[in-house]
Amino acid sequence: MKAYVLDAVWAPKPEYQPKEREISDKRAVRGDMVYRDLRAGLKDVPDPAPGPGDVLIRVGACGVCGSDMHAGSAADDGYTNYAGHLKLPVIMGHELSGEVIEAGVNVRKFKPGDLIAVEQMRPCGLCDACKTGFFNSCRNIEEVGLSIDGGFCEYAVVPETYCIDINDIVERLGDKIAAFEAGALAEPTGVAYNGLFVRGKGITPGSNVSVFGAGPIGLASISLARVAGAAKIFAIDVNEERLKLAKLCGADYSVNPAALDGKNDTVSSIVLDQTGGVGCKTVVEAAGAPDSTYPEIVKLMSINANVSAIGRSPRLAPIDLERFIVKGCSLSGSIGTAGNDIIPSVLKLMGSGKLDMRGIITGRYDLSRVQEGIGDAKRGNHGKVMISQFYG
Ligand SMILES: [Zn+2]
Ligand SMILES: [Zn+2]
Numbered sequence: 001m002k003a004y005v006l007d008a009v010w011a012p013k014p015e016y017q018p019k020e021r022e023i024s025d026k027r028a029v030r031g032d033m034v035y036r037d038l039r040a041g042l043k044d045v046p047d048p049a050p051g052p053g054d055v056l057i058r059v060g061a062c063g064v065c066g067s068d069m070h071a072g073s074a075a076d077d078g079y080t081n082y083a084g085h086l087k088l089p090v091i092m093g094h095e096l097s098g099e100v101i102e103a104g105v106n107v108r109k110f111k112p113g114d115l116i117a118v119e120q121m122r123p124c125g126l127c128d129a130c131k132t133g134f135f136n137s138c139r140n141i142e143e144v145g146l147s148i149d150g151g152f153c154e155y156a157v158v159p160e161t162y163c164i165d166i167n168d169i170v171e172r173l174g175d176k177i178a179a180f181e182a183g184a185l186a187e188p189t190g191v192a193y194n195g196l197f198v199r200g201k202g203i204t205p206g207s208n209v210s211v212f213g214a215g216p217i218g219l220a221s222i223s224l225a226r227v228a229g230a231a232k233i234f235a236i237d238v239n240e241e242r243l244k245l246a247k248l249c250g251a252d253y254s255v256n257p258a259a260l261d262g263k264n265d266t267v268s269s270i271v272l273d274q275t276g277g278v279g280c281k282t283v284v285e286a287a288g289a290p291d292s293t294y295p296e297i298v299k300l301m302s303i304n305a306n307v308s309a310i311g312r313s314p315r316l317a318p319i320d321l322e323r324f325i326v327k328g329c330s331l332s333g334s335i336g337t338a339g340n341d342i343i344p345s346v347l348k349l350m351g352s353g354k355l356d357m358r359g360i361i362t363g364r365y366d367l368s369r370v371q372e373g374i375g376d377a378k379r380g381n382h383g384k385v386m387i388s389q390f391y392g
Helices: 020-025 066-071 167-173 176-184 186-198 216-227 240-249 267-274 290-300 321-327 342-351 367-378
Strands: 002-010 035-044 054-063 095-103 115-118 155-159 163-165 209-212 233-236 253-255 280-285 301-309 330-333 361-366 384-388
Touching (some): 002 367, 054 115, 066 367, 095 155, 095 176, 115 155, 115 176, 163 342, 167 176, 167 342, 176 186, 176 384, 186 216, 186 280, 209 216, 209 290, 216 280, 233 267, 253 267, 267 290, 280 290, 301 321, 367 384
Parallel strands (some): 209 280, 233 253, 361 384
Antiparallel strands (some): 054 095, 054 155, 054 384, 095 115
16 A cells, blocks of 8 residues: 655664663654654555454545654754654554444454544553553553554554544535544644643633634634633734634634734733733643743733643743732643543534534645645645545
């Protein structure tokens, strides 16, 4: 079959001491410290064969994520830009859905013809994080498309436990490709769901919400806030194209900090003006720009607000903690989508017609043009770029 494979040379930097397990199975905890001289491209690989507890799927759609762009691009020293788990060679792509074409003998819930979405994160179940229920912080986590084979390909093998039925979505949408796209969008939407409802404090109906960053996670946060009954939703981004998508997802106000003078007109002054001085009870940082967002975030938090930190960055945030203390606010960090019924809940919202994320798809590329699709996504004007062997 055709598959988009990333490969590189295992060459740990002198200052990085890989642990025993990293050396034995070549699964780097920090990809950027170990993998050099990247080679990525579409090639012919053997069709995967399902084990007794696996299903074989024909991949329906697979979204391009920021991690795909980072992993496949090199810094000046030739090392990958991706700082997370990486085991190469790997078939990339982790936001996938598909149709079951074969089920292993021990598979109980799925049969050929079923449409499914795939859970990306595979926690070990044994470490202290897993035992505490914090599966996304698992010390031995495997990630589809980064440490085990993913979805930029024709066929994939998935253990039954990581498959979630989306037959109700195809019934509702009346179209398989539409259902594949919805299923593939469950992963980025799940990241937002985790930040807002699992690690965060949820959304009080009638309260105001600010979302910093209108990439896929921010757009999903806005959509979920709308479904959950937010009063006023503010989208903040420096990219006008993405702000248009934010409105489409249900934002009431779009604010571009680059268009403000930063003195009299600031993000927080606009939000406070529009909320009668109350501010926002839920704030999402999905911009990954903590040095510029947090000084404004602390000013627009309402009493008893929660800030969901989702966007990742090596930079530090200057935070006026006094405001957190005086206003009784909290800050919650979150990562990933494993556990806590996250992906199933997102898919139930989609299946019931309450949530449709397909409006954020702004680029569709056939599998044969996956490289082009990833390159296009890197330009940053997109909501979500989707890859499918069915686009033609
Ligand atoms: Zn993703
Ligand atoms: Zn674990």
